[in-house]
Amino acid sequence: MVELNDRELIFVFTGPDGSGRKTVADSVGTTFGMPKVLSYATRTPRPGEVNGQDYHFITPELYDLMEDGGEFIESVTLQNNRYGLRGIDIEQSFQKEGCIYLVLNPEGAELLKEMYGDHVVRIFIYADRKTVESREREQGINEEIIADHLDNYEIAMAYQSSCEHVFENYDLAHTVFDITNTLEDYLQRDLVERD
Numbered sequence: 055m056v057e058l059n060d061r062e063l064i065f066v067f068t069g070p071d072g073s074g075r076k077t078v079a080d081s082v083g084t085t086f087g088m089p090k091v092l093s094y095a096t097r098t099p100r101p102g103e104v105n106g107q108d109y110h111f112i113t114p115e116l117y118d119l120m121e122d123g124g125e126f127i128e129s130v131t132l133q134n135n136r137y138g139l140r141g142i143d144i145e146q147s148f149q150k151e152g153c154i155y156l157v158l159n160p161e162g163a164e165l166l167k168e169m170y171g172d173h174v175v176r177i178f179i180y181a182d183r184k185t186v187e188s189r190e191r192e193q194g195i196n197e198e199i200i201a202d203h204l205d206n207y208e209i210a211m212a213y214q215s216s217c218e219h220v221f222e223n224y225d226l227a228h229t230v231f232d233i234t235n236t237l238e239d240y241l242q243r244d245l246v247e248r249d
């Protein structure tokens with residue numbers, strides 16, 4: 055596992071699928087010029103998704119090789135697809151910047167918290183069930199996957215009480231503004247500590 059110094063922070067955006075975690079996280083990340091650590095995924099890209107921007111899309115064979123080589127600090131199977139996070143990617147991002155962000159399901163967020171403790175700040179994003187459903191349908195996501203996400207909605211929602219911060223996401227600009235203010239407090243604290 056990577057050893058972090060006191061000032062290094064990992065912002066993990068989590069919450070129910072379809073609540074807008076990626077959209078919000080990328081907007082906040084861009085505001086701060088903060089690097090995103092991408093997971094490796096075996097699923098096929100959805101329309102509009104780009105390899106190296108949304109995920110590192112790889113074959114199941116390559117995934118197995120990487121996993122056998124002990125490259126992943128975390129690996130999950132969801133809807134027959136595999137998702138993993140490489141320790142070296144986290145380490146290299148920290149060499150460039152003091153803070154990074156990721157988008158993970160609650161299971162992944164919990165695992166990172168267990169690994170990195172106070173270095174991890176979990177930002178929980180949510181919208182109500184109907185909103186999530188209509189956003190996913192508008193995206194053209196497969197009905198089976200939407201049904202699976204909705205089955206998992208309450209379980210994912212229950213994780214909010216474990217997170218450091220919770221934000222609803224209806225008006226995107228508003229959500230991003232509130233989160234940016236919250237993260238600024240962490241980043242200012244970091245700057246003061248560096249003085």
Ligand SMILES: Nc1ncnc2c1ncn2[C@@H]1O[C@H](COP(=O)(O)OP(=O)(O)OP(=O)(O)O)[C@@H](O)[C@H]1O
Nearest residue numbers: 070071072073074075076077189193223224225226
């Ligand atoms: N505040 C918002 N208002 C309206 N649409 C939104 C808002 N936030 C995100 N969206 C849209 O909702 C859809 C889902 O967003 P996004 O992909 O960011 O969600 P996610 O939580 O990362 O889910 P998944 O992992 O399933 O992709 C996208 O089409 C996005 O543009």
Ligand SMILES: Nc1nc2c(ncn2[C@@H]2O[C@H](COP(=O)(O)O)[C@@H](O)[C@H]2O)c(=O)[nH]1
Nearest residue numbers: 071093130132137138139157158159161162
């Ligand atoms: N625990 C982990 N969860 C991950 C990882 N990479 C992505 N995810 C989450 O999986 C679901 C499905 O993603 P999708 O893009 O196919 O809809 C979603 O909640 C992601 O946030 C990971 O490395 N570990």
